[in-house]
Amino acid sequence: MPTLVNYSGDDKFYSVRSLCSADLGLMLSLGHAEVYCPPRKRARISGPFVVEDRSKDPSLEILPDECLFEILRRLPGGRERGAAACVSKRWLMLLSSVRSSEICSNDTTMVSKDEDLEVECDGYLTRCVEGKEATDVRLATIAVGTSTRGGLGKLIIRGSNSVRGITNVGLSAIAHGCPSLRVLSLWNVPFIGDEGLLKVARECRSLEKLDLSQCPSISNKGLVAIAENCPSLTSLTIESCPNIGNEGMQAIGKRCTKLQSLTIKDCPLVGDQGVASLLSSGVSMLTKVKLHGLNITDFSLAVIGHYGKLITNLNLSSLRNVSQKGFWVMGNARGLESLVSLTITLCRGATDVGLEAVGKGCPSLKHMCIRKCCFVSDAGLVAFAKMAGSLESLNLEECNRITQTGILSAVSNCMKLKSLSLVKCMGIKDLVLETSLLSPCESLRSLSIRSCPGFGSISLAMVGKLCPKLRQLDLSGLCGITDAGLLLLLESCEGLVKVNLSDCLNLTDQVVLSLATRYCGSLELLNLDRCRKVTDASLVAIAEHCPLLNDLDVSKCAITDSGVAALSRGVQVNLQVLSLSGCSMVSNKSVPSLKKLGENLLGLNLQHCSVSCSSIEVLVEDLWRCDILS
Numbered sequence: 001m002p003t004l005v006n007y008s009g010d011d012k013f014y015s016v017r018s019l020c021s022a023d024l025g026l027m028l029s030l031g032h033a034e035v036y037c038p039p040r041k042r043a044r045i046s047g048p049f050v051v052e053d054r055s056k057d058p059s060l061e062i063l064p065d066e067c068l069f070e071i072l073r074r075l076p077g078g079r080e081r082g083a084a085a086c087v088s089k090r091w092l093m094l095l096s097s098v099r100s101s102e103i104c105s106n107d108t109t110m111v112s113k114d115e116d117l118e119v120e121c122d123g124y125l126t127r128c129v130e131g132k133e134a135t136d137v138r139l140a141t142i143a144v145g146t147s148t149r150g151g152l153g154k155l156i157i158r159g160s161n162s163v164r165g166i167t168n169v170g171l172s173a174i175a176h177g178c179p180s181l182r183v184l185s186l187w188n189v190p191f192i193g194d195e196g197l198l199k200v201a202r203e204c205r206s207l208e209k210l211d212l213s214q215c216p217s218i219s220n221k222g223l224v225a226i227a228e229n230c231p232s233l234t235s236l237t238i239e240s241c242p243n244i245g246n247e248g249m250q251a252i253g254k255r256c257t258k259l260q261s262l263t264i265k266d267c268p269l270v271g272d273q274g275v276a277s278l279l280s281s282g283v284s285m286l287t288k289v290k291l292h293g294l295n296i297t298d299f300s301l302a303v304i305g306h307y308g309k310l311i312t313n314l315n316l317s318s319l320r321n322v323s324q325k326g327f328w329v330m331g332n333a334r335g336l337e338s339l340v341s342l343t344i345t346l347c348r349g350a351t352d353v354g355l356e357a358v359g360k361g362c363p364s365l366k367h368m369c370i371r372k373c374c375f376v377s378d379a380g381l382v383a384f385a386k387m388a389g390s391l392e393s394l395n396l397e398e399c400n401r402i403t404q405t406g407i408l409s410a411v412s413n414c415m416k417l418k419s420l421s422l423v424k425c426m427g428i429k430d431l432v433l434e435t436s437l438l439s440p441c442e443s444l445r446s447l448s449i450r451s452c453p454g455f456g457s458i459s460l461a462m463v464g465k466l467c468p469k470l471r472q473l474d475l476s477g478l479c480g481i482t483d484a485g486l487l488l489l490l491e492s493c494e495g496l497v498k499v500n501l502s503d504c505l506n507l508t509d510q511v512v513l514s515l516a517t518r519y520c521g522s523l524e525l526l527n528l529d530r531c532r533k534v535t536d537a538s539l540v541a542i543a544e545h546c547p548l549l550n551d552l553d554v555s556k557c558a559i560t561d562s563g564v565a566a567l568s569r570g571v572q573v574n575l576q577v578l579s580l581s582g583c584s585m586v587s588n589k590s591v592p593s594l595k596k597l598g599e600n601l602l603g604l605n606l607q608h609c610s611v612s613c614s615s616i617e618v619l620v621e622d623l624w625r626c627d628i629l630s
Helices: 016-020 024-030 065-072 079-084 090-096 136-146 168-177 194-203 220-227 247-253 270-281 298-307 322-332 352-361 376-385 404-413 455-465 483-492 509-516 536-545 561-568 588-597 614-624
Strands: 125-130 152-158 183-187 208-213 235-239 262-265 288-292 315-318 341-345 367-371 391-399 417-425 446-450 470-476 498-500 526-527 551-553 577-578 603-605 625-629
Touching: 090 136, 125 136, 136 152, 136 168, 168 194, 194 220, 220 247, 247 270, 247 367, 270 298, 298 322, 322 352, 376 404, 404 417, 404 455, 455 483, 483 509, 509 536, 536 561, 561 588, 588 614, 614 625
Parallel strands: 125 152, 152 183, 183 208, 208 235, 235 262, 262 288, 288 315, 315 341, 341 367, 367 391, 391 417, 417 446, 446 470, 470 498, 498 526, 526 551, 551 577, 577 603, 603 625
Antiparallel strands: none
16 A cells, blocks of 8 residues: 655655554543544655655545545454544544444454454443543544454443534444444433434344433434344433433333333323333333333323232332322232332322332332322321331331331331331421330341431430340431430440441430440441530540441541540551541641551541641651541
């Protein structure tokens, strides 16, 4: 092949061999660069041949795209094609349009040891482009660069360049060059439409997972193409795509018989017809279903309850047109026999009647989460607890009709309950109740009561009597509890391992002393963030009694240098994370103690302490294994 001549006036010559030796890694590191020309030495020209009028010399650039395409698809290997892609944007885009099946291979080509060997495109590689890097040129570069290096298996695109955003051209390049693609995630790419998705559907027939989020230009047409050409699809997420509706869902339900995971969120055109077609198919393999903010009615829930025999995880959120009848039918249809986890969020139709029906109709249910369901009360919670005999985890958030009575009764009736979480339940009041008739819950291991202002020391003492086997306790944000109430709970618990008391403003060193001495053989995590009445005495007790402690947070407590020194002399051989953020009385005097503690530390937070920058630099140098925030 003739020598290529650069006509820019710098008298530099580029031969095909020199181009082929270019390192593809350099091109890939540029990302969005449109032209790459590596510097070369001047070529020595011997003999009588002299270039007089360079403008008349032949050049590959004068060839039409069709001819250049034929030349480029005959390049012998991945390194050669990568080097050619460095020449110009035109060559790059032409190379990215060459399908793997169109590349002419030459069995007689000798490949040197330092060159890349051709390998089967099985989709080993993952690429993620976002923001300014998300351009068509970047995608074309990825398509060319990964084609002979294991093949691209996963592509994630987040956002798009505001000036040269990704379009159908870039996605088509991926489709042509990466037939092994199995996972495609598109987020906030307004210029990618049906044309790009059609190319992916036709070229990447092994596609298994598709995520489309904020893609306003993609409609049912693109989704139908995926359904018709990608029978191996197992996971589909459609979020905030206003032009995708029932037609696309029907095609997926009919063609994608291997679909196991489905998420549809904030798509106004998806209704009962689309959801029903996905679930009512006789060959439906769906196990995970999430429906959020859709215009579906009770009919869809009835279909789920009848046909969802394989569903194990179900998440229903913001379904404004679903009434009490929908949840009642879903439970009484008795089709959710495999359901293990159920989450209901912001659904006005979720009432006591529906909750009881769900408890009856889901015999395998282990994890139940109810958020912002304002019509669920104590009666429904207790009825559900009695029916759900396999329940192991219960999470209630912003359910303001739930009171102390409902919580204690539910705990008493769940013989297998292992975890209970209450968050922002404003209906809970600190009342004295008769608990002698309630059975203790020996199975409960984790109790989390967060930001429930009415939950006080009296309630805490009653919970302690019912839950003697606790291992994890989270009471963050309970401003109403005092030392007396928490000490009563501690007297009933046998072996706490993790304790979070952040923002419990009224607790003092007395509680910490009790924790340290009672659970000296088990305590591993203690969070006292913003417990302002906790002082150095607590660190002294921890230093003496808690050898297994590995995570300690005393941020914004009344800790001084003396407390840090005491901790450094303690038995904390396992301490890995220490937070002293906001302890203004911790100064440079604590540096020697922190160095000693730092022999095992992996994380140290000294933000808003009185430690100087020079002291921080000393700690950073000495504690090279530890991440220090300052």
